[in-house]
Amino acid sequence: xxxxxxxxxxxxxxxxxxxxxxxxxxxxxxxxxxxxxxxxxxxxxxxxxxxxxxxxxxxxxxxxxxxxxxxxxxxxxxxxxxxxxxxxxxxxxxxxxxxxxxxxxxxxxxxxxxxxxxxxxxxxxxxxxxxxxxxxxxxxxxxxxxxxxxxxxxxxxxxxxxxxxxxxxxxxxxxxxxxxxxxxxxxxxxxxxxxxxxxxxxxxxxxxxxxxxxx
Numbered sequence: 251x252x253x254x255x256x257x258x259x260x261x262x263x264x265x266x267x268x269x270x271x272x273x274x275x276x277x278x279x280x281x282x283x284x285x286x287x288x289x290x291x292x293x294x295x296x297x298x299x300x301x302x303x304x305x306x307x308x309x310x311x312x313x314x315x316x317x318x319x320x321x322x323x324x325x326x327x328x329x330x331x332x333x334x335x336x337x338x339x340x341x342x343x344x345x346x347x348x349x350x351x352x353x354x355x356x357x358x359x360x361x362x363x364x365x366x367x368x369x370x371x372x373x374x375x376x377x378x379x380x381x382x383x384x385x386x387x388x389x390x391x392x393x394x395x396x397x398x399x400x401x402x403x404x405x406x407x408x409x410x411x412x413x414x415x416x417x418x419x420x421x422x423x424x425x426x427x428x429x430x431x432x433x434x435x436x437x438x439x440x441x442x443x444x445x446x447x448x449x450x451x452x453x454x455x456x457x458x459x460x461x462x463x464x465x
Contacts, residue, residue: 256431264416268439271412272447274405275398278334282341283391289342290349291375300350307343315340315401323408333402333410340401341394348390352383381460388455395451399444403436413439 257264293299315336322332356379364374380387406414416436423429 251428251431253431253434256428257435260435264413264435264439267411267413267415268443271399271402271414271440272443274333274337274410274412275395275402275447278337278398278402279341279391279395281334281338282394283345285338286342286345286349286390287380287387289346290353294350294353300354303350304347307347310339310343315404316407319404319408329405329409330411332408333405333412337398337402337405341398344394344397345387345390348393349383349387352386353379355386356382382463384459385455385463388451388459392448392451392455395447396444399440399447403440413443 251259289303293303318336318339319332322336323329326332326335360378360382361374364378365371369377402410402412403414403417405412406418413436416432416439420429420431420433420436423432
């Protein structure tokens with residue numbers, strides 16, 4: 251059976267697990283974005299806290315995904331919860347780095363002008379600093395999304411949802427019937443979905459960026 255015939259024969263299952271894969275990534279990405287922005291808003295005003303945050307984000311990315319999934323499933327025997335927690339952890343790191351860098355690069359003179367006009371610190375952050383740093387933050391979100399599309403495949407290791415089951419099933423049956431097709435179908439589907447998700451995030455980033463600072 252060719253790869254195309256394999257995909258046609260299992261299209262309903264492949265499309266359903268593709269939906270699960272994207273859903274897992276998007277939900278984890280939203281959670282990661284909220285956490286990263288909250289931490290960045292606390293960290294960027296302090297050089298010491300900023301350095302700690304950037305260091306932790308760098309170190310966190312060196313943790314092997316297989317190991318993290320394995321450790322978490324030992325404490326939380328629920329594949330979906332473990333998958334979301336692990337992906338949110340990895341997704342937070344690139345967004346946090348970009349958010350801290352973007353907020354730190356906002357011109358202090360603009361901030362002082364806003365404060366001089368009577369804007370509170372919170373209003374200055376929400377109406378001036380975050381909008382100016384948003385293009386950099388969006389870049390971090392896009393990088394995180396692409397990374398999570400790949401890491402989400404490992405969710406199948408802990409019985410999580412997504413296309414990883416096709417890959418793991420194929421690799422576990424190497425030499426058997428349709429083993430290669432299974433691995434290829436899962437892998438190529440993830441690549442296609444990653445490209446589509448990046449296009450969507452690119453469009454959303456452009457639509458949510460102030461017209462005056464669009465490149």
